[in-house]
Amino acid sequence: MIDIERDPQTADEKAGGETPFRGMGETASMDTAQAQAPEVTETVREVIFDVKELQVTYPNASAPAVDKISFEMGKNEITALIGPSGCGKSTMLRCLNRMNDLIVGTNVTGQILYHGEDLYGPNVDAVQVRKRIGMVFQKPNPFPKSIYENIAFGPRIIGMEGDMDQIVETALRRGALWDEVKDRLKDNAFGMSGGQQQRLCIARCLAVAPDVILMDEPCSALDPISTGKIEDLMIELKQDYSIVIVTHNMQQAARISDKTAFFVVSLDENDNRTGTVVEFDDTEKIFTNPADERTEAYVTGKMG
Ligand SMILES: Nc1ncnc2c1ncn2[C@@H]1O[C@H](COP(=O)(O)OP(=O)(O)O)[C@@H](O)[C@H]1O
Ligand SMILES: [Mg+2]
Numbered sequence: 001m002i003d004i005e006r007d008p009q010t011a012d013e014k015a016g017g018e019t020p021f022r023g024m025g026e027t028a029s030m031d032t033a034q035a036q037a038p039e040v041t042e043t044v045r046e047v048i049f050d051v052k053e054l055q056v057t058y059p060n061a062s063a064p065a066v067d068k069i070s071f072e073m074g075k076n077e078i079t080a081l082i083g084p085s086g087c088g089k090s091t092m093l094r095c096l097n098r099m100n101d102l103i104v105g106t107n108v109t110g111q112i113l114y115h116g117e118d119l120y121g122p123n124v125d126a127v128q129v130r131k132r133i134g135m136v137f138q139k140p141n142p143f144p145k146s147i148y149e150n151i152a153f154g155p156r157i158i159g160m161e162g163d164m165d166q167i168v169e170t171a172l173r174r175g176a177l178w179d180e181v182k183d184r185l186k187d188n189a190f191g192m193s194g195g196q197q198q199r200l201c202i203a204r205c206l207a208v209a210p211d212v213i214l215m216d217e218p219c220s221a222l223d224p225i226s227t228g229k230i231e232d233l234m235i236e237l238k239q240d241y242s243i244v245i246v247t248h249n250m251q252q253a254a255r256i257s258d259k260t261a262f263f264v265v266s267l268d269e270n271d272n273r274t275g276t277v278v279e280f281d282d283t284e285k286i287f288t289n290p291a292d293e294r295t296e297a298y299v300t301g302k303m304g
Pocket of ligand 1: 058059065083084085086087088089090091092103169275
């Protein structure tokens with residue numbers, strides 16, 4: 001589908017129009033439609049990820065960690081994954097950039113279409129995938145290097161063209177960090193506050209011009225003020241990127257996300273735990289008028 005009301009200059013175009021996934025959903029007809037349709041105001045939702053019957057089984061596990069997960073995530077949307085601990089939110093998130101490939105012996109079945117193409121297809125390079133689909137973790141994990149070097153590292157590895165000082169400044173500005181660090185770019189990143197370190201990790205992710213940002217409980221180690229800054233940043237970033245966030249903070253999901261997937265875990269006869277999505281809908285609907293009673297119990301705090 002085509003989003004005909006896009007920001008005329010997308011993240012890809014800002015990075016010089018190069019994407020490792022040219023041909024992976026970024027079709028010529030899409031570019032033409034955007035170029036020719038400035039006065040059309042109707043917006044069609046563009047699907048970034050279409051997950052179909054996803055099942056993930058870890059090595060030596062007697063039951064899948066997640067099963068029967070099917071829903072779509074849209075472009076320029078924030079999708080929240082919520083649900084009790086151990087229900088497979090991180091497992092599902094890691095499938096979206098093939099991080100689970102790194103756990104040898106993990107079996108992923110079903111399908112994930114990324115811009116309409118099979119993310120696990122034989123011709124897809126998982127390393128390329130992780131460039132386009134960045135990830136931010138629960139605990140800020142800057143490299144033990146200067147602020148500048150933390151940002152410059154990724155662009156250098158992928159051989160990004162352009163003035164490195166400018167690349168670093170742009171990423172730090174997009175990460176809402178520039179004004180706080182511009183006079184100490186050579187300082188070690190470990191000297192920053194936790195909230196600043198997390199924004200540095202987001203900026204590091206933005207520096208390589210991703211398409212999607214995955215975040216696994218990015219604020220759970222942060223104080224409320226730092227959390228608020230990251231939430232504001234996410235809302236700003238969704239204009240140019242698509243974001244999928246795992247959060248155990250339901251107020252956060254309600255505040256920032258467009259769509260919410262609610263996970264539960266069930267036990268089989270041998271007490272093996274398997275997570276699945278029981279409800280996926282507009283965040284407003286999930287929090288005000290959910291269809292499933294388990295969702296209602298969770299969002300009203302009766303279960304969790
Ligand atoms: N690397 C792993 N190896 C084996 N089992 C794992 C691994 N990571 C997670 N699991 C198991 O998968 C299930 C789902 O975990 P996880 O995706 O981390 O849930 P959540 O993020 O919702 O808390 C849990 O039972 C957990 O123990
Ligand atoms: Mg988790």
